[in-house]
Amino acid sequence: MKRVAALPAGPWDSGFALLTQAASKSMLWGGIAVGLSSVKGPPRRAALHGLAAVAVASAVVNIVGKQLLPRARPQQASLPLYRFLNPQPTSSSLPSGHSASAVAFATGVGFVSPRLGVALAPVAAAVAYSRVHTGAHWPSDVVLGSALGAGAALVTRSWWPRQEAAPEPHCEAAEAPALDGGRGLAVVVNPLSGSGGTETDELRDHLPNALFHLLGKDDDVDEVCRKLAGREGIRALAVCGGDGTVGAVAGVCADLGLPLAVLPGGTFNHFARDIGASGVESVAAAVSSGRALRCDLARVRAERGAREAPEVRELAMVNTASIGVYPNLVRRRDALQHRLPGLGKHPAALLAALVTFAVSTPTRLLLDGRSREIWTLFIGRGRYWPRDLAPLERPILDDGVLDLRAISADPRFARLRLLAAIVTGTTERSRDLETWEARRVDVEATDGDLVLAVDGEVLAGVRRVTLTVDPAALTVYSPRVAEDSGRE
Numbered sequence: 001m002k003r004v005a006a007l008p009a010g011p012w013d014s015g016f017a018l019l020t021q022a023a024s025k026s027m028l029w030g031g032i033a034v035g036l037s038s039v040k041g042p043p044r045r046a047a048l049h050g051l052a053a054v055a056v057a058s059a060v061v062n063i064v065g066k067q068l069l070p071r072a073r074p075q076q077a078s079l080p081l082y083r084f085l086n087p088q089p090t091s092s093s094l095p096s097g098h099s100a101s102a103v104a105f106a107t108g109v110g111f112v113s114p115r116l117g118v119a120l121a122p123v124a125a126a127v128a129y130s131r132v133h134t135g136a137h138w139p140s141d142v143v144l145g146s147a148l149g150a151g152a153a154l155v156t157r158s159w160w161p162r163q164e165a166a167p168e169p170h171c172e173a174a175e176a177p178a179l180d181g182g183r184g185l186a187v188v189v190n191p192l193s194g195s196g197g198t199e200t201d202e203l204r205d206h207l208p209n210a211l212f213h214l215l216g217k218d219d220d221v222d223e224v225c226r227k228l229a230g231r232e233g234i235r236a237l238a239v240c241g242g243d244g245t246v247g248a249v250a251g252v253c254a255d256l257g258l259p260l261a262v263l264p265g266g267t268f269n270h271f272a273r274d275i276g277a278s279g280v281e282s283v284a285a286a287v288s289s290g291r292a293l294r295c296d297l298a299r300v301r302a303e304r305g306a307r308e309a310p311e312v313r314e315l316a317m318v319n320t321a322s323i324g325v326y327p328n329l330v331r332r333r334d335a336l337q338h339r340l341p342g343l344g345k346h347p348a349a350l351l352a353a354l355v356t357f358a359v360s361t362p363t364r365l366l367l368d369g370r371s372r373e374i375w376t377l378f379i380g381r382g383r384y385w386p387r388d389l390a391p392l393e394r395p396i397l398d399d400g401v402l403d404l405r406a407i408s409a410d411p412r413f414a415r416l417r418l419l420a421a422i423v424t425g426t427t428e429r430s431r432d433l434e435t436w437e438a439r440r441v442d443v444e445a446t447d448g449d450l451v452l453a454v455d456g457e458v459l460a461g462v463r464r465v466t467l468t469v470d471p472a473a474l475t476v477y478s479p480r481v482a483e484d485s486g487r488e
Contacts, residue, residue, distance in 0.1 A: 001074065001078050001079070001132070001138065001139060004079065004132055004133060004139075005078060005079045005080065007133075009080070009082070012133075013082070013083055013133075016126070016129070016130040016133045016134055017083075017085070017130075017134055019126055019127055019130045020085070020098065020127065020130040020131060020133075020134050020136065023098050023101070023102060023127045023130075024098070026054050026058065026101045026105075028123075028127070029050065029051070029054055029101060029102070029105040030051070032047075032050075032105075032120070033047040033048075033050060033051050033105075034047075034342075036050075036109070036116070037342070037343070037347060038342050042112055042113045042116075043113060043116065044347070045112050045113075046108075046109040046110075046111075046112035046113040046116055046117075047109070048347070048350075049108040049109065049111060049112050049153075049156060049157075050104070050105040050106070050108040050109040050153075051105070051108075052108065052156045053104035053105060053107065053108030053149070053152045053153040053155075053156045054101045054104050054105050054108070054152075056104070056152040056155055056156055057097075057100040057101055057103075057104035057148055057149045057151075057152035057153075058097060058100065058101055060100070060148055060151075060152060061095055061096075061097045061100045061145060061148055062091075062097060065092075065094070065095045065144075065148065066091055066092040066094070066095070066097075067092075069092060069094040069095065070092045070094075071092050071093040071094035071138075071141070072093060073088060073089065073093045073135070073136065073137070074093070074135050074136075074137070074138055076135075078135065079135045083133065083134055083135055084134065084135040085134045085135060085136050088135065088136065089136055093136075093137055093138060093141050094138075094140070094141045094144060095141055095144040095145035095148055096128070096131050096136075096137045096141040096142045096144070096145030096146075097145060098127055098128070098130075098131050098136075098137075098145070099127070099128040099131060099137070099141070099142045099145035099146045099149060100145040100146065100148045100149035100152070101149060102123070102124035102125075102127040102128050102146075102149065103124050103128065103145075103146040103149030103150050103153070104148075104149035104150070104152045104153050105120070105124065105149075106120040106121050106123070106124035107149065107150050107153035107154075108152075108153040108156060108157075110153075111153065111157050128142050128145070128146055129142070165385075166385035166386070166393055166395050167395050167396060168395065169395040169396070169480065170395065170396050171275075171293035171294075171295075171396075171397060171398070171478065171480050171481060172293060172294045172398055172472075173291075173292070173293060173294075173481050173482075174259075174292045174293055174294040174475045174476075175290075175292070175475075176236070176259040176290050176291075176292035176475055176477060177235045177236065177259070177290055178287075178288060178289055178290030179209075179210075179235065179236060179287050179288060179290075180209065180288050181207060181208050181209035181210070181284075181288060182206075182207030182208065182209045182210030182238075182284065182287060182288075183209035183210070183233075184209075184233055184234060184235035184236065185207065185209075185210040185211070185234070185235070185236050185237070185238050185261065185287060186210070186211045186212075186213065186225075186228040186229065186231065186234045186236075186237050186238065187203060187207065187210050187211065187212045187213065187237075187238040187239070187240060187261075187263070188213050188215060188221070188224060188225060188228065188237065188238065188239045188240070188241070188245070188249055189203070189212060189213065189214045189215065189239075189240045189241065189265065190215045190221075190239075190240065190241030190242065190245040190265065191214055191215070192215075192217070193240075193241035193242035193244075193245055193265055200212065200214070202280055203240060203263060203280060206280050206281055206284035207238075207280075207284050207287070210238065211228070211231070211234070213228060215241075215245075221245060221248040221249065222248060222251070222252055225237060225248070225249050225252040225253075226252060226256075229252065229256050229258060234258075235258070235259075236253075236258050236259040236260070236261060236287070236477070237249055237252065237253050237258055237259075237260055237261070238260070238261035238262070238263060238287070238477075239260070239261075239262060239263065239265075240263040240264075240265035241265050242265070242269070242456060243269070243270055243271055243318065243319055243455040243456050244454075244455050244456050244457040246262055246271050246272070246318055246455070247271075247315065247316050247317055247318045247319075247454070247455045247457075248315075248316065250297060250316050250318050250474055251297070251315065251316025253474060253475075254297050254316065254470065254473040254474050258475075259292055259475040259476065259477060260474060260475065260476050260477070261277075261283055261286070261287050261476070261477040262275060262277045262283065262476065262477075263277065263280055263283055264277055264278065264279065264280075270319050271318045271319055271455075274319075274393075274394050274397060275293065275295070275397070275476050275478045275480060276478050276479045276480035277477075277478065277479065278479070282479040283477060283479065285479065286477040286478055286479050286481065287477045290477075291477065291478060291479070291481040291482075292475050292476055292477045292478060292481060293397065293398075293475075293476055293478045293480060293481050294397075294398055294472045294474070294475055294476075295397035295398050295472070295474050295476055296381060296382060296397065296398050296399070296400055296469055296470060296471050296472060296473060296474070297316055297317070297318065297381070297469075297470045297473040297474045298316070298317035298318075298321075298379075298381040298402065298467055298468065298469055298470065299314070299315075299316060299317070299467070299468050299469075299470055300313075300314065300315040300316070300317050300321060300454055300465065300466075300467050301313075301314050301465065301466045301467075302314075302315070302452060302459055302462050302464070302465045303462070303463050303464040303465070304449075304459070304461045304462055304463060305461070305463070307463065310463065310464070313459065315454055315457075317381055317454050317455055317467070318381060318455060318474075319380070319381060319394075319455050319456075320378065320379060320380045320381065320384075320454075320455065321379040321452060321453060321454045321455075321465075321467060322376060322377060322378050322379065322452075322453045323363060323365070323374075323376065323377045323443060323450050323451065323452055323453075323465075324360075324362070324363045324374055324375055324376030324377055324407075325356050325357065325360040325375050325376045326376035326377070326378050326453070327451070327453040327458065328356050328360065329349075329352050329353055329356040329357075329376070329390075330352075332351075332352035332355060332356055333348045333349045333351075333352035333353075333390070334348075336348040336351060336352060349389075349390035349392075350390075353389055353390065353427075354419065357375060357407075357415060357418055357419055358415075358419065360375065362374060362375050362409030363375070363376075363447075363450065364446050364447035365377075365443055365444060365445055365446055365447075365450065366442075366443070366444040366445075366446055367406065367441070367442075367443055368441060368442050369442070371446065372406070372408070372410070373408070373409045373410050374406050374407055374408055374409055375407040375408075375409050375414075375415075375418070376406070376407050377404070377405070377406050377443065378391070378403075378404070378405040378406075379402055379403070379404055379441060379467055380394065380402065380403035380404075380405075381402065381403075381469070382394050382396060382397055382398075382399050382401065382403060383396065383399055383401065383403045383437070384403050386428070387428055387435065388427045388428040388433070389405070389407070389427040389428075389433065391403070391405075398471070398472055400439070400469055400471045400472075401437040401438065401439065401469065402437065402438050402439065402440075402441060402467060402469055403435075403437060404435065404436050404437065404438060404441060405433065405434070405435045406433075406434045407432055407433055407434075408432045408433075408434060409432075414432050417430065417431075417432055418430065418432050421433075439468065439469045440466065440467065440468045440469070441466070441467050442464070442465075442466050443464070443465050443466075444463065444464045445462065445463050445464070449461045449462055449463055450462040450463070450465070452465055
């Protein structure tokens with residue numbers, strides 16, 4: 001402390017004062033975390049790990065350390081008066097909370113992204129030293145606080161295990177007719193599909209030779225598509241709408257053996273994203289050159305009403321189905337992303353999951369003949385990544401499986417364990433999450449009817465549902481297929 005006191009006055013005095021104030025209440029680390037969270041991949045995960053380490057370090061220092069180790073702050077005789085913080089902190093000097101948070105954040109970030117950790121290390125060291133330079137702590141306070149911060153990062157390291165990396169996107173090229181300017185293509189447009197709709201004029205500009213049909217409010221999509229497919233010269237169907245409309249048209253195409261073109265026109269366009277259909281221009285180019293891929297389709301058979309004479313609905317599924325609270329989780333996640341665009345999918349999914357599982361109730365059902373009590377059942381057409389509670393991407397479209405994930409509510413304290421796993425990012429390893437793959441799954445209601453969501457469309461009053469995989473049933477025009485893979 002005497003050596004620090006002997007340092008000459010200079011601009012560094014005000015610099016360290018500003019730095020130590022910026023790090024108060026971990027505001028500095030929170031701001032850096034927000035910036036890192038705007039970048040997908042390791043930076044976003046690193047930010048979450050760093051904040052978790054800060055939370056643990058702060059709790060240990062303030063709730064335990066300062067209570068067990070009371071110590072007076074440095075006196076004004078120890079340093080030049082102009083350096084002291086005003087007002088000076090009144091809590092115990094030992095250990096240093098600023099130092100603990102600084103080291104915890106930098107170390108936590110470094111465990112996920114070593115480069116970012118190295119970049120943050122000088123900032124963390126400067127914050128720790130600033131506490132001595134400004135008279136807020138003794139050097140030994142900073143040493144102990146830094147050690148506690150590093151320990152907190154080590155404790156939370158197991159909360160972010162390395163996730164199984166998603167495979168590289170892969171597709172199998174398929175034969176499809178090259179339709180110049182959309183000649184021989186019938187386009188079904190749903191003008192009521194969400195907020196991401198594409199203007200019909202833009203579609204006509206890129207597909208000037210196509211036949212267009214705008215769906216009315218009471219139109220039956222299946223009936224409309226079959227009539228269009230029967231018209232002379234029609235060799236393929238296209239759809240501009242949300243995933244529910246895409247699934248309906250895809251089912252008709254699979255039944256009739258016609259290729260499908262998907263034009264992004266719904267709110268989220270998950271299937272369009274998976275096949276690389278990011279814009280009308282790129283899809284139109286794939287249609288004109290005959291570039292297409294092969295993908296699987298799922299068939300859904302849902303029974304509603306009386307057991308003796310049930311009403312049967314048969315649907316095609318291109319993305320996912322779910323029973324239980326998962327539809328609410330997805331709606332909350334997507335709403336958060338729309339309100340806070342910079343939040344990112346993973347943080348939005350985390351917050352949505354916390355709220356959903358805190359307020360929801362489990363569902364009782366028979367799953368492949370086995371009695372279960374679950375929070376939710378997720379059924380993906382194909383393997384989704386990450387392999388946890390909030391799957392987001394599907395790089396392979398023809399793997400021939402259903403991706404099933406059930407969150408069990410059977411064991412005691414299942415809700416508390418699940419919420420803890422969500423907070424710590426360990427749902428992938430939670431014993432309450434069961435994952436498996438199948439080609440068929442049967443679900444039957446045992447305690448009231450079920451609510452089933454298929455590609456975003458909700459069916460209420462479902463008593464029984466069966467889902468099966470129809471391998472390689474669908475040919476889809478796709479910009480993902482290389483130019484030289486097109487077929488005439």
